[in-house]
Amino acid sequence: MKEITSIAIGGFDGMHIGHQALFNELGCDGAVVVIDTGYANLTPHEYRKRYTDHKIFFFNLEDIRHLDGEGFVKLLCKEFPKLQKIVVGYDFHFGKDRKYSYDDLKELFDGEVVVVEEVKHNNDSVHSHKIRAKLQLGDVKGANEFLGHNYTIVGEKIQGQGLGSSELFATINLKVKDFLLPKEGVYVTTTRIDDEEHYHPSVSFIGHRVSTDGSFAVETHILDGEVICKEKAEISFVDFIRDNEKFESMEALKEAIQKDIAKAAKELKFLAL
Known part of the structure; x- marks a missing residue:
């Protein structure tokens, strides 16, 4: 000092x-x-x-x-x-x-x-309370413009349902403390695993699993191949894709997730150009 x-x-x-x-x-x-x-x-x-x-x-x-x-x-x-x-x-x-x-x-x-x-x-x-309001509305693009960087949360890896790897798409499940979570829904994101220096393109979900067991989850699916997460991950939010929805069948849920992945991949590829 x-x-x-x-x-x-x-x-x-x-x-x-x-x-x-x-x-x-x-x-x-x-x-x-x-x-x-x-x-x-x-x-x-x-x-x-x-x-x-x-x-x-x-x-x-x-x-x-x-x-x-x-x-x-x-x-x-x-x-x-x-x-x-x-x-x-x-x-x-x-x-x-x-x-x-x-x-x-x-x-x-x-x-x-x-x-x-x-x-x-x-x-x-520009005020912090306005950024919080934007995140709670799912307006991550607006929040990011006020922040000057992508809004990022950090979480500890936890065990998920196990449905991802067996019936849907493999995800990293996180327990997030202290950070404000954006509105429930699906997002275009990038994810940093443990202490890696780079972020992976990803699609992330925040909310209650209304189509399966109803439990609350913060989970991210890596788009550029499977990675091993040992302890923690960071999710940086790029854009909002859709609200949390209830699907009547596992097949309908899987189809929706495939569309989410395609949207995220397209936007992240565009941003990388």
């Missing part, structure tokens, strides 16, 4: 294009300070580190929420003794009961305070 001269402060769940506008104001000795509320579900915990080259430091909100404005600034100056610049968003509030704004920060901090104005995409202001 001793070499840091500038910091960007915020919750930064999603690390979206609005957040990136703050990071762009940091110098080479800049860092990102996350006020962690414990409610981040787009990029929970350390996953924020994937979306910036700057160092990230986490402050737990419960540990600092009692501080008044002066106490908060003193804490920052103590943690970052060479601090010269603080970057915040136009809607930034801090201190007990969030009663202090960037105007107070300018009075309390001796260095430079940069206030980044509202970032818009297609004339719509």
